[in-house]
Amino acid sequence: MTAKIRLLLIDDGDTYAQLIREQMPECELIRPPGADTDCVGDGPEAISFLEKYKGPIDLVLLDMFFDIPEDKLFPLDEGASLRRTRRFQGVAILREIHARFPALPVVLLTSLEDLSLVDAAKDLVSQSMTYVLDGQDVDALRVRIAAATKRSRVEDGSRVLWGENSVMKAIQRRLTVLARGAMPVILEGETGTGKSWLAEQYVHVNSGRPGPFIVLDLSTIPENLLSAHLFGAVKGAYTGAVESRKGVFEMANEGTLFIDEIQNAPLEVQKQLLLVLQDKKVRPLGASREILVDVKVVAASNRPLDEAVAQGTFRPDLYMRLSPATCVQIPPLRMRLEDLYYLANRFARRALQNSDIASLVKEVATSIGISTITDIRLVIGRNDHTDVSGSLQLVIPKPVWRMMESHSWPGNIRELEMIIYNLITFTLVDAIDTVQRGIPITNTRLQVDAGLVGNLLLGARALERKPENGQGSGSIDDNRIPVTINSAGTLNDVANDVERQYFLTLFHSCNRDFAQMAHRLLGDSSKARAVRLRFNQLGLRVRDIKY
Amino acid sequence: MIDSKWTRKDELIDILLDLKHDFGKYLFLHLSHLTADSPEDMIREALRTALFETRRISGTVRTAEEIWGQYRSEIDALKYAFNGYDRLVQCVDDALSLHRFLIPESAPHPPHVGHIHKVARQVSEVIAQIIAEENSDR
Structure with missing residues (x-):
């Protein structure tokens, strides 16, 4: 099961x-926003969607023949008839996808025999990440999709967090065992260590369970809707319940339920969770009968749950039911620096899937005079001549790399990912500026600016924990923070604006920990959930806030 | 000066490729999941979809017979004689005639799935042969 x-x-x-819907349950089609079908209908629409879409895509399935109006067709070859352009439109779309998203695997739905009739296709299909469905049945399609995604996932996902660190290797072995069976798993680790990734990509994938992976982020659900969210509700069970809805336990039946930030669960919710874990059944609000559920629970916490138990903010019976024996502690990045180079390169390669970076890479490739760049690699020092043919290489000077190794990485892997993305973006923009000033770039090795890395790390360092009674002081100096006010706004707008900026500053200075924020704001760290709700009401989203 | 024979041959090949695509993708794909163990109801449902809901696009549904009718009229309008015409008509007719198995009263048992696959696949195979023949005398 994957x-x-x-x-x-x-x-x-x-x-x-x-x-695919009817016969390939192993696949999930991405439905574009506002669409009433599970596909995009032409090339321009597809490119526009890919540029905006931020979610994960394993693979593009691309039809060849598009019987659509002429104004929605990408041009094929010079002089190609309308009929031919429609028949081989897949090739024209593939050309655009390759140019903009070179790391995105594509399966072209046609036969090699037909493809041989179009000259423009020969170069395209010989590139990596392109696969041709050479057969016209479901099994052929299934085999082709599996082959394409296997390679893509091996390269992009399965090793990205493991590396060579011995603790991580031990965790991998342990999670392989814990993934099996119905017992819950607790993942403890600082923010950004990859707990949700491990839950989905390792525990769930290796669990062998046929059901879906469902995420429950307790801090984003209003308290009065929590029960309905957890257990479901029948139509009319409460005001506003205009139709029956499934709860997350029912949705995750035979699959995995990932409970993020469980340490922030209100005590009443903890009690309800305990009952479900004990009885393995839920009763939707307003329903007369209980429903049996078979769910593997993975709970994540960014601070040790036994501490929360000791402080009285987490129920000891729930902690015991979750089973401390299955608790896995994910080390922070600063404790596994031997993986830094490996992880940085994984993120560099993955950066090509970002459409903004892909278009910058394309521009740089054009400047250099090469057709396509399919990979980005980081190399340390000018003398590192690792075989990276076909790649764009970013050369990080050795002193700069040592600076990265000595950084404490408070945001862990997520912080590293953001820094690598920024480093690539700025380096590419610099290269393009250089060309625009009339200075040609002659090869695929670009020097990373030492000052740039220093600034990126400095920005992160300002957020590091300071030893002040366990509280981070961050950028709040002398209890004052600079605030920008839009004088054109209403009083309410201004108040929200100030509050938003204050929350954001506090969020950074508290090292992204809502319990600390609650302590600072309300003098009570157990009110983290209320703080998180207000945080979200102000339009702030944790995942969107960079380090 | 362009030889009109070659022009019409190219047009014919274009039409045949489109027909091959439509019958290969829209007709055969609906049947490809059937196996020797598939229950008769499933076989009939797959045949019904393949023949009568052959192509769905922008909310409209076209049958296999309508698709063939369109291409056949385009081929006839070319007034270009080619050797495979009768073979083409025959194999498409064979595929379309699978509809007789839809009604249990008139055909209590649908044919073996292997036969259905062979008949449906034959359209693509015959078209590929004809295109190869037409290209061979260039």
Whole structure:
């Protein structure tokens, strides 16, 4: 059992969508916002979607023949008839996808025999990440999708967090065992260590469970809707329940339920969770009967749960039911620096899937005079001549690398990822500026600016924990913070604006810990949930806030 | 000066490729999941979809017969004689005639799935042969 393969289907009809829905349960089609079908219908729409879409895509399935109006067709070859352009439109779309998203695997839905009739296709299909469905049945399609995604996932996911660190290797062995069976798993670790990734990509994937992976973030759900969210509700069970809804336990039946930030769960919710874990059944609000559920629970906490138990903010019976024996502590990045180079390179390679970076890479490739760059690699020092043919290489001077190794990485892997993305973006922009000033770039090795890395790390260092009674002081100096006010706003707008900026500053200075924020704001760290709700009401989202 | 024979041959090949695509993708794919163990109801449902809901696009549904009718009229309008015409008509007719198995009263048992696959696949195979023949005398 593996996680579902997330497919973007580019097709002018819904034959393949219907086929995949009905006969390929291992796949999940991505439905574009506002669409009433599980596909995008033409090339321009597909490119526009890919540029905006921030979610995961394992694979693009691309039809060949598009019977659509002429104004929605990408041009094929010079002089190609309308009929030919429609028949081989997949090739024209593939060309655009390769240019903008070179790391995105694509399966072209046609036969090699037909493809041989179009000259423009020969170069495209010989590139990596392109696969041709050479057969016209479901099994052929299934085999081709599996082959394409296997390679993509091996490269992009399965090793990205493991590396060579001995603790991580031990965790991998332990999670392989814990993934099996119905027992819950606790993942403890600082923010950004990859707990949600491990839950989905390792525990769930290796659990062998046929059901879905469902995420429950307790801090984002209003308290009065929590029960309905957890257990479901029948129509009319409460004001506003205009239709029956499933709770997360029922949704995760035979699968995995990931409870993020469980340490912030209100005590009443903890009691309800305990009952479900004990009885393995839920009763939706307003329902007369209970429903049996078979759910593997993975609970994550960014601070030790036994401490929360000792402080009285976490129920000891729930802690025992979750089973401390299955608790896995994910080390912070500063404790596994031997993986820094490996992880940095994984993120560099993954950066190509970001459409903004992909378009910058394309611009740099054009400046250098090469057709396509399919990989980004980081190399340390000018004398590192690791075989990186076909890659764009960013050369990090050795002193700069040592600076990265001595950084404490308070945001852990997530912080590293952001810094690598920023480092790549700024280096590419610098290269493009250089070319625009009339200075040609002649090879694929670009020097990373030492000052740039220093600034990126400095920005992060300002957020590091300071030893002040366990509280981070961050950028709040002398109890004053600079605030920007939009004088054109209403009083309410201004108040929200000030509050938003204060929350954001506090969020950084408390090292992204809502319990600390609650302590600072309300003098009570157990009110973390209330603080988080207000945080969200102000339009702030944890995942969107960079280090 | 462009030889009109070659022009019409190219047009014919274009039409045949489109027909091959439509019958391969829209007709055969609906049947490809059937196996020798598939229950008769499933076989009939797959045949019904393949023949009568052959292509869905922008909310419209076209049958296999309508698709073939369109291509056949385009081929006839070319007034270009080619050797495989009768073979093409025959194999498409064979595929379309699978509809007789839809009604249990007239055909108590649908044919073996292997036969259905063979008939449906034959359209693509015959078209590929014809295209190869037409290309061979260039």
